[in-house]
Amino acid sequence: MTERTGGCLCGAVRYTIRSDKTDLGGCSCEQCRRHTGSLLVSLDGPGKAITFTAGEPAIYTSSGWAERGFCRDCGSTLFYRVTAGSMAGHTAMAAGTLDSLEGLSVGNEVFSDGTGGAYVLAGDHERLTGAETMAKYSGGGG
Amino acid sequence: MTERTGGCLCGAVRFTARDVNPRFSVCHCKMCQRVSGGPLFAVSAPAAGFTLEGAEHVRRIASSDIAERTWCGKCGSTLWYRVTAEGDAADYELALGLFDDTAGFEIKHEIFIDTKPAAYALSGDHTRLTEADYRATRAGTPEGDA
Numbered sequence: 523m524t525e526r527t528g529g530c531l532c533g534a535v536r537y538t539i540r541s542d543k544t545d546l547g548g549c550s551c552e553q554c555r556r557h558t559g560s561l562l563v564s565l566d567g568p569g570k571a572i573t574f575t576a577g578e579p580a581i582y583t584s585s586g587w588a589e590r591g592f593c594r595d596c597g598s599t600l601f602y603r604v605t606a607g608s609m610a611g612h613t614a615m616a617a618g619t620l621d622s623l624e625g626l627s628v629g630n631e632v633f634s635d636g637t638g639g640a641y642v643l644a645g646d647h648e649r650l651t652g653a654e655t656m657a658k659y660s661g662g663g664g
Numbered sequence: 665m666t667e668r669t670g671g672c673l674c675g676a677v678r679f680t681a682r683d684v685n686p687r688f689s690v691c692h693c694k695m696c697q698r699v700s701g702g703p704l705f706a707v708s709a710p711a712a713g714f715t716l717e718g719a720e721h722v723r724r725i726a727s728s729d730i731a732e733r734t735w736c737g738k739c740g741s742t743l744w745y746r747v748t749a750e751g752d753a754a755d756y757e758l759a760l761g762l763f764d765d766t767a768g769f770e771i772k773h774e775i776f777i778d779t780k781p782a783a784y785a786l787s788g789d790h791t792r793l794t795e796a797d798y799r800a801t802r803a804g805t806p807e808g809d810a
Contacts, residue, residue, distance in 0.1 A: 531725075558701045597743075641705070644786060
């Protein structure tokens, strides 16, 4: 199992994520774009795959089924985490906080039209618009 | 006069910005990556036309001797990057994702392209500048890696 390390800008929060996934997810839903200021590009895994090795992230409950983590000292966007249902604990770590993104690439994208076409993530990965995302998952976001 | 409104995820911080530049900059330096969680999409707005609601929720860090980064203390949303060395007149470099209406924005250029991870890329034929190229055009303004 590959172990990757990451942390916020000021270094108060550090973590490891153990995953053999190489696909990153991209999300441009309104919640992700407001939280990150751009889009959420993330490496995700079950809660047990992620260990905080320094500090403790601040948590914002963004819906009835999800929360967002950030550093209270520098504001770095750290993660999106599912808090309810069968996926509870599943966490999407913001890829920019990884120390290295070596070997990773965008594998799928949801809410791809969430910023009105201001940018397009290059590549031929699976790309779902907001309407297509809602139809496939009948939910999402948060 | 282009006036645009925006705010953080939880709504505690709201702003109105005038004369917003619809052509935004993308920064791939490692500082921006860590703060935003990915690329920073920065929309320039003059300080003169910028008004803020919920200022008491704005948290800031001097991320270097020349600049600060801010976020909402309640929800953690990335708010802006600002060159403090330029004083009160410094433009706000607002995170694109905060705007209520993101229609009409387009990429002006990508900077620090040489520190962009190979993991993702943005389409388009806009200008792409390395750190060295960018420092040569605007000496001293970018913070760079950390």
